[in-house]
Amino acid sequence: MILAPSVLAADFGRLAAHAREALDAGADWLHIDVMDGHFVPNISFGAPVMRGLKTLVEETNTPFDVHLMIEEPDRYLEDFAAVGADLITVHEEACPHLHRTVQAIHALGCRAGVAVNPATPLVTLEEIAPDLDLVLIMSVNPGFGGQAFIEGSVGKVRRCRQLLAGSGSRALIEVDGGVTPANVRSLTEAGADVIVAGSAVFRGDVADNVAAFREATVTRA
Secondary structure, three states, rough: OEEEEEHOOOOOHHHHHHHHHHHOOOOOOOOEEEOOOOOOOEOOHHHHHHHHHHHHHHOOOOOEEEEEEEEHHHHHHHHHHHOOOOOEEEEHHHOHHHHHHHHHHHOOOOOEEEEEOOOOHHHOOOOOOHOOEEEEEEOOOOOOOOOOOOOOOOHHHHHHHHHHHHHOOOEEEEEOOOOOOOHHHHHHHHHOOOOEEEEEHHHOOHHHHHHHHHHHHHOOO
C-alpha cells in the first residue's frame, strides 16, 4: 500500500513541518488537493503552496501527487509541473477532451491520473484506461475534508480493477475520501494501491496514525 497523506488536513501554520512528520513516520507520497470554488464548493491552494513544500520533497525524494479538482485544468498543467508535480490527476467530469488532457500531462513529463466522482460510472474510463498511470476513485463527494466514507466505494474499486485488467492497463488505483484504519483493509483487498488520508493522518499523533494504517493492512497467517 502506498500511503499519500493529504496536506489539506495539515496545520497550515507549520505545513512543511507537519508534512515532514508524516514522511518521517513512513508515508510514501504527499497528496495535494487543489480546489477552485467552481468545480467543487471550496477553495484550497495552488502551485505556490507546492513551491513551499518543494525543498522537503526533494530532500526526501517524495512524489508530489496532485489532484486537480478544478474547471479547465488544462490551463494550469504547466504551472503544477513547473513546481515539481510527479503525478497530475484531473477529473473526468471536468475534461471534455480527456485524451488530449492526458496527452498534455504526459508531454510535461508527469504521470497522468483521472478521478471519478462517486456517481460517475467507471464505463467513462474504458477508452482512456490504457493511457492512464492512475485512476482515482472518490469515496466521498469532493470539496471538503472529514466526510464519511461511501461504503459502495469498495465494490467500485473491485470493478475498477477488473476494468483495468481487461484493458491491459497497468494504472494504479487510488482511493480518496473518508479512509481510515478501520476501512483501509477492505479497499486494499478490493484492489486499491494508493490510499489518500487527510484527517486520519494529521489529526492527533501523526506517527501513531501512520502506524495504524500499516498495521491495518498487515497480512497474517
